[in-house]
Amino acid sequence: xSTTALSLPSAPTNGLLRNLRIFAREARFxxxxxxxxxxFSLSVIGFPVMLYTLFGxxxxxxxxxxxxxxxxxxxxxxxxxxxxxxxxFGIGVGMAAxxxxxxxxxxxxxxxxxxxxxxxxCCTAMAFGAIIVSLLTVLGIAFGHVHLTLDExxxxxxxxxxxxxxxxxxxxxxxxxxxxxxxxxxxNLIYLxxxxxxxxxxxxxxxxxxxxxxxxxxxxYHLSQLMLGSLGxxxxxxxxxxxxxxxxxxxxxxxxxxxxxxxxxQNS
Amino acid sequence: MNAVIDVAESTETRQTTKTHDTxxxxxxxxxxxxxxxxxxxxxxxxxxxxxxVALLGPNGAGKSTAVKLMMGLSTPTSGSVRIFGADxxxxxxxxxxxxxxxxxxxPEMLRVREHLTVFRxxxxxxxPYADIVKAAGLEGIEDRMFGQISGGQKQRVLFxxxxxxxxxxxxxxxxxxxxxxxxxxxxxxxxxxxxxRGKTVLLTTHYLEEAxxxxxxxxxxxxxxxxxxxxxxxVKSIGAGLSxxxxxxxxxxxxxxxxxxxxxxxxxxxxxxxxxxxxxxxTVITSTQPESTLREMLALDQQLHSLEVQSPALEDxxxxxTADRS
Numbered sequence: 001x002s003t004t005a006l007s008l009p010s011a012p013t014n015g016l017l018r019n020l021r022i023f024a025r026e027a028r029f030x031x032x033x034x035x036x037x038x039x040f041s042l043s044v045i046g047f048p049v050m051l052y053t054l055f056g057x058x059x060x061x062x063x064x065x066x067x068x069x070x071x072x073x074x075x076x077x078x079x080x081x082x083x084x085x086x087x088x089f090g091i092g093v094g095m096a097a098x099x100x101x102x103x104x105x106x107x108x109x110x111x112x113x114x115x116x117x118x119x120x121x122c123c124t125a126m127a128f129g130a131i132i133v134s135l136l137t138v139l140g141i142a143f144g145h146v147h148l149t150l151d152e153x154x155x156x157x158x159x160x161x162x163x164x165x166x167x168x169x170x171x172x173x174x175x176x177x178x179x180x181x182x183x184x185x186x187x188n189l190i191y192l193x194x195x196x197x198x199x200x201x202x203x204x205x206x207x208x209x210x211x212x213x214x215x216x217x218x219x220x221y222h223l224s225q226l227m228l229g230s231l232g233x234x235x236x237x238x239x240x241x242x243x244x245x246x247x248x249x250x251x252x253x254x255x256x257x258x259x260x261x262x263x264x265x266q267n268s
Numbered sequence: 269m270n271a272v273i274d275v276a277e278s279t280e281t282r283q284t285t286k287t288h289d290t291x292x293x294x295x296x297x298x299x300x301x302x303x304x305x306x307x308x309x310x311x312x313x314x315x316x317x318x319x320x321v322a323l324l325g326p327n328g329a330g331k332s333t334a335v336k337l338m339m340g341l342s343t344p345t346s347g348s349v350r351i352f353g354a355d356x357x358x359x360x361x362x363x364x365x366x367x368x369x370x371x372x373x374x375p376e377m378l379r380v381r382e383h384l385t386v387f388r389x390x391x392x393x394x395x396p397y398a399d400i401v402k403a404a405g406l407e408g409i410e411d412r413m414f415g416q417i418s419g420g421q422k423q424r425v426l427f428x429x430x431x432x433x434x435x436x437x438x439x440x441x442x443x444x445x446x447x448x449x450x451x452x453x454x455x456x457x458x459x460x461x462x463x464x465r466g467k468t469v470l471l472t473t474h475y476l477e478e479a480x481x482x483x484x485x486x487x488x489x490x491x492x493x494x495x496x497x498x499x500x501x502x503v504k505s506i507g508a509g510l511s512x513x514x515x516x517x518x519x520x521x522x523x524x525x526x527x528x529x530x531x532x533x534x535x536x537x538x539x540x541x542x543x544x545x546x547x548x549x550x551t552v553i554t555s556t557q558p559e560s561t562l563r564e565m566l567a568l569d570q571q572l573h574s575l576e577v578q579s580p581a582l583e584d585x586x587x588x589x590t591a592d593r594s
Binding site: 018021022025026029032036037098100101103106108109111112265267 | 302413
């Protein structure tokens with residue numbers, strides 16, 4: 001008789017499937033949107049590609065570093081550099097824009113599951129990270145004579161996907177605390193010094209002692225050690241310590257984001 | 269064909285009896301922000317099925333706070349908010365509401381069609397895509413990027429988004445800002461047809477003409493309180509100072525402008541005259557019995573000229589009602 005009454009209370013399994021579909025659509029359009037936003041996609045992909053080409057391929061004369069070829073070593077560090085940029089700018093700046101203009105309010109007033117929105121942003125950062133790492137790998141193999149096993153590549157991608165999570169959380173904190181106008185500046189102010197201090201531009205062992213002391217507090221340090229270790233370079237510290245460093249950083253960021261979000265709520 | 273209509277009608281009757289016609293209510297709401305500002309101060313407001321209600325008030329009166337509370341984007345300091353008998357943050361309530369907000373920036377690199385697809389996807393029973401496009405007048409711009417369309421077109425896309433879920437309750441915040449006259453009339457027609465289909469529309473607007481021509485009921489708020497409430501005609505009369513907000517209103521108030529030699533004292537003594545003001549040579553008289561007032565004035569002053577008789581404008585009422593009397 002009445003179709004409206006029947007379709008309103010949906011079964012829980014049905015609801016989960018529906019939420020998954022909403023998430024998939026949200027993620028697809030978020031990815032498409034960022035890809036079409038040239039200022040984002042060109043810089044976020046172009047920057048690590050340019051730096052790797054310059055320092056890993058052109059300036060390198062077949063030397064090796066810590067037992068592995070420079071082209072392979074820098075592939076690992078610029079992979080981290082690239083994925084961090086994708087997460088910080090995609091989420092930090094992208095969500096700051098949504099927050100500032102009332103767009104997120106409109107979405108929150110709709111029946112959109114909030115988790116679908118957050119996960120879509122995070123997965124988009126992962127996808128950009130994977131694209132950057134794959135591009136660098138292709139460049140390294142084609143022009144830097146990098147020997148990479150399939151297993152090593154798979155591990156790099158796995159680190160990229162999991163490694164995007166702590167930086168997505170950092171992006172969330174930036175979006176919540178920093179107004180849109182200053183978000184890109186603040187993101188750079190965190191991104192560039194953090195990359196330097198973690199040995200992404202200059203191998204860690206060449207860094208001055210004072211910086212080496214700070215590094216364990218930086219997520220980029222932990223991720224780059226894991227990434228380089230998986231490529232055959234000797235790792236500073238243990239695998240477990242790096243994973244717990246990343247995990248702790250993620251928890252800290254999500255905690256700050258939660259407090260910042262609650263404060264926003266109370267003021268609205 | 270008949271069977272279909274019957275089903276629709278029986279569903280409507282059932283809904284009506286279930287909700288007792290009240291779709292949304294704010295009861296005795298106080299909202300105090302953490303910085304100490306009291307945005308709403310004991311505000312109560314009911315929205316009934318099938319009506320268009322316009323929320324009017326000067327900037328900072330508490331309009332957007334009231335709307336935010338109903339959308340579940342904010343919680344009251346005290347008082348209760350119910351949407352379809354539930355908390356507005358409840359997913360079931362959100363599925364039945366649609367919102368159009370003033371959005372400064374929407375993702376610009378998505379096509380109009382894609383925005384609609386995303387929002388339609390949030391609802392289990394969305395409005396058919398073609399119907400939304402037609403209702404919001406988006407034919408021909410569906411494949412354009414949001415960032416490339418004009419301000420008025422963006423406004424229409426936001427209106428379309430509010431319709432995406434085929435909602436029963438729709439909040440429209442300044443819906444026709446930036447629209448040209450034709451588009452504005454088109455949106456008005458659409459809002460009227462929504463109400464005719466039993467949907468409830470809450471409208472905030474700065475265009476008093478819009479409230480006047482669209483709303484079944486106008487609620488004027490100022491400093492977080494309801495100043496007055498009624499049909500557009502009632503509000504205008506109340507604003508003209510001819511009736512107390514609770515009293516009965518005749519609805520036959522006129523404003524008479526003319527150049528006359530009669531004194532203010534003399535005019536005030538005439539039947540129906542409530543106020544007399546002199547602006548230069550022009551005397552402005554408000555009267556509840558304009559015919560008798562005019563007959564007497566014309567009889568007493570043979571030189572009376574430049575006569576104009578007007579209904580009080582909502583704008584005058586609005587200014588009178590929200591004026592700072594302290």
